[in-house]
Amino acid sequence: LSLLVIGDVQGCDDQLQQLLAIAPPADRLLFLGDLVNRGPQSLAALRRVRGLGEQAVTVLGNHDLHLLAVASGIRPQHPDDTLQEILDAPDAEELLDWVRTRPLAHCEQEALFVHAGLLPTWTATRTLELAHEVEQQLSGPDYRAFLATMYGNQPARWDDSLSGPDRLRCILNALTRLRYVSPDGTMDFRLKQAPDSAPPGWMPWFDHPQRASRSGPIVFGHWSTLGLLLREDAICLDTGCLWGAALTAMNWPQRTVHQVACPRYRKPRVS
Numbered sequence: 468l469s470l471l472v473i474g475d476v477q478g479c480d481d482q483l484q485q486l487l488a489i490a491p492p493a494d495r496l497l498f499l500g501d502l503v504n505r506g507p508q509s510l511a512a513l514r515r516v517r518g519l520g521e522q523a524v525t526v527l528g529n530h531d532l533h534l535l536a537v538a539s540g541i542r543p544q545h546p547d548d549t550l551q552e553i554l555d556a557p558d559a560e561e562l563l564d565w566v567r568t569r570p571l572a573h574c575e576q577e578a579l580f581v582h583a584g585l586l587p588t589w590t591a592t593r594t595l596e597l598a599h600e601v602e603q604q605l606s607g608p609d610y611r612a613f614l615a616t617m618y619g620n621q622p623a624r625w626d627d628s629l630s631g632p633d634r635l636r637c638i639l640n641a642l643t644r645l646r647y648v649s650p651d652g653t654m655d656f657r658l659k660q661a662p663d664s665a666p667p668g669w670m671p672w673f674d675h676p677q678r679a680s681r682s683g684p685i686v687f688g689h690w691s692t693l694g695l696l697l698r699e700d701a702i703c704l705d706t707g708c709l710w711g712a713a714l715t716a717m718n719w720p721q722r723t724v725h726q727v728a729c730p731r732y733r734k735p736r737v738s
């Protein structure tokens with residue numbers, strides 16, 4: 468079974484279409500989240516990926532969750548959001564239900580796929596279990612009540628004894644927003660720069676020396692200032708399509724990279 472893994476699309480549907488045309492055919496497409504928002508064609512991108520049906524797997528990103536929160540009246544739209552066309556679409560309800568029933572982590576071909584990151588004590592197997600706890604809430608009938616408790620930066624450090632909304636928020640923040648951790652595993656949500664300009668005491672989550680998930684590769688997006696990272700144990704495919712760089716796909720397990728250059732839609736700034 469061959470996979471084609473695709474980085475953050477963020478509404479750049481023309482580039483997605485081009486990328487799917489140039490990449491070698493694959494049995495399954497795997498999207499790393501943030502299909503929508505900030506880019507010019509969020510509705511078209513969402514419809515395209517949903518239209519792939521069972522051939523595509525998507526793990527959710529922070530912008531996909533923001534779409535659900537905006538649609539539920541829980542979060543205000545940001546001035547740079549490009550979500551209104553989805554909310555106004557005749558198929559909005561079907562699209563939103565499709566989004567909220569996507570996974571937050573996916574394991575296939577001995578790799579783990581998430582949008583942002585893992586906390587140091589989590590193995591890949593544990594991550595899938597924890598992701599499932601949140602997926603049950605998001606796909607369930609009370610998902611709006613869950614969404615209303617989802618936002619916030621605390622607790623910033625994982626503890627197996629966490630329960631209720633604090634537990635689910637900590638899981639969701641790691642999987643969809645994480646970039647940097649401290650040596651004791653505390654998450655930071657302010658730092659967005661590349662690792663070479665990070666302040667002392669903070670390291671990329673994948674560089675934590677005791678990371679329990681080191682035994683297998685983790686493939687993720689979310690970090691456009693990190694860009695294309697092709698390490699044996701950590702692969703980042705967010706190459707800043709939105710900011711005028713590229714949309715990236717990678718064949719898995721062959722690890723061959725394919726890119727489509729993107730016009731600058733937004734001035735460079737981390738989303």
Ligand SMILES: [Mn+2]
Binds near residue numbers: 530
């Ligand atoms: Mn993201």
